[in-house]
Amino acid sequence: MPDRLFTPTYTVEGVEYNAKNGVSLNSRMEPPSVTTVGVGKGLDPNQYATKKTVAQGMLDVALLTANASQLKYVLSVGEAHEFYHIMLGLITTSLVLQVAVGVLFMINGMMNINDPDQQSAANILNNVIVVFVFIISVLNVIISSFGIENMNLNPPGVPIKLNNTKIK
Incomplete structure (x- = not known):
């Protein structure tokens, strides 16, 4: 045919x-x-903001894990650590702020920034998150300056015992 x-x-x-x-x-x-982004569709600002928020949240999870590890170390060493109380306070404050930022990220991710009523609230929430992230960064720089590396906890001149064997 x-x-x-x-x-x-x-x-x-x-x-x-x-x-x-x-x-x-x-x-x-x-x-x-015709100017378009992607395959036949324009840029969706709400989807972009959501993906950005998720990516930032994943970085926050990495920092949260590092702080939890630091807290475990400081608690295992105990008061023998030279800066025990300072480190405990800084790490705890950092962890609390990180959890707060995570909650704020989730709230921000659920907002519809195309709705004019929610735009100002989302903008304020973004600014609060930025301030919290800055404070968390400063806290973690201070935590790093005190050092979390393994310290020699034995006083000078006292031998270390491993499996009932003295090492000098």
Whole structure:
């Protein structure tokens, strides 16, 4: 059977439409310019903000894990650590602020920034999150300055015992 029976061709001045091949332009015509992001759809600001918030949340989880490890170390060493109380306070404050930031991220992720009523609240919430993240960063720089590396907890001149064997 001829192909022409099933694929009608319509001709309009300068444009030829063929149901099988789609629209083709005459060589004298320029294609329309359409600016889109992605495949056939525009940028969705709400989806972008949600993905950004999730990525930041994952970085927060990494820092939360590091602080939990630091807290475990400080608690296992106990008061023998030179800066035990200071480290305990700084790490605990950092952990509490990180949990608060995580909750704020979830709240911010649920907001519809296309709704004008929620835009100002989302903006304020973003600013609060930025301030908290800055404070958390400063706290963790201070925590790092006190050092969490393994310390020699034995006083000078006292031998270390391993499996009932003295090591000098």
